[in-house]
Amino acid sequence: MSYILEVKDLKVSFKDKKVLRNINVKFKRNKITAIIGPSGCGKSTFLKTLNCLILEDSEASVYGDIIFNSESILSMEREIVRQKIGMVFQNPTPFPLSIYKNMEYALKFYGVSRKKRHEIINEKLKLTGLYDEIKDSLNKSALKLSGGQQQRLCIARALTVEPEILLLDEPCSALDVKNTLNIEKLLTDIKQKYTIIIVTHNLPQARRIADETLFMLDGEVIEFDDTEKIFKNPSDQRTKEYIFGLFG
Numbered sequence: 001m002s003y004i005l006e007v008k009d010l011k012v013s014f015k016d017k018k019v020l021r022n023i024n025v026k027f028k029r030n031k032i033t034a035i036i037g038p039s040g041c042g043k044s045t046f047l048k049t050l051n052c053l054i055l056e057d058s059e060a061s062v063y064g065d066i067i068f069n070s071e072s073i074l075s076m077e078r079e080i081v082r083q084k085i086g087m088v089f090q091n092p093t094p095f096p097l098s099i100y101k102n103m104e105y106a107l108k109f110y111g112v113s114r115k116k117r118h119e120i121i122n123e124k125l126k127l128t129g130l131y132d133e134i135k136d137s138l139n140k141s142a143l144k145l146s147g148g149q150q151q152r153l154c155i156a157r158a159l160t161v162e163p164e165i166l167l168l169d170e171p172c173s174a175l176d177v178k179n180t181l182n183i184e185k186l187l188t189d190i191k192q193k194y195t196i197i198i199v200t201h202n203l204p205q206a207r208r209i210a211d212e213t214l215f216m217l218d219g220e221v222i223e224f225d226d227t228e229k230i231f232k233n234p235s236d237q238r239t240k241e242y243i244f245g246l247f248g
């Protein structure tokens, strides 16, 4: 089995508050992994640690290591980490620019030629199912798109720099059912090419799309296994109680 990311003895604190405790897990390449757990258990902190975003917080201390393709991301250049490990947030975050300029932004930063930028932008808009919907209004403000379209644009934008891993923090929590299902289909369509790690409160969503599911509680990983095993026959009593709705 090929692993893309290995988390070793990871601990994260904000000042003296311990938020993540001794996490040791490995993420499989080209799979969707869902991270679930009650509010405040540390899911977003964990996700933000996986692409070093947490290091931008002056109150955060990070111990342990995260190995990506046999290299420690904590000692890699941040720009390379962000290119290899992209992130999409809970609320769609298009820049207040045109759709095209949103898509072009990171490509310009990395010095990609105009012709190549155009090719990549079309390809990613097609991949995320947006192209047919917006091909005649690429110069329109991205803020005028619907919430679901904005979130697909953010995914398309994150993919322009060809990350190997895409992290998503509750990407559907601001969307209706139809847009949620669109995003879920999109994620399952692209997993042949990308490794996807998604934080979700929506347990049926984790069950629908994730190959593996990681259950966290109070900053610890309680159980990490095939999604079917976690939902049908979890090994730990605490996972059982969360899955069957006794807490959370």
Ligand SMILES: Nc1ncnc2c1ncn2[C@@H]1O[C@H](COP(=O)(O)OP(=O)(O)OP(=O)(O)O)[C@@H](O)[C@H]1O
Residues within 6 Å of the ligand: 014, 017, 019, 037, 038, 039, 040, 041, 042, 043, 044, 045, 046, 057, 059
């Ligand atoms: N920048 C920060 N400074 C101080 N404490 C923080 C910071 N970010 C998160 N925390 C604390 O860390 C703990 C874990 O928060 P985190 O957002 O990771 O949990 P979560 O499981 O993603 O929660 P939710 O499901 O509600 O989004 C919480 O107690 C939170 O208050």
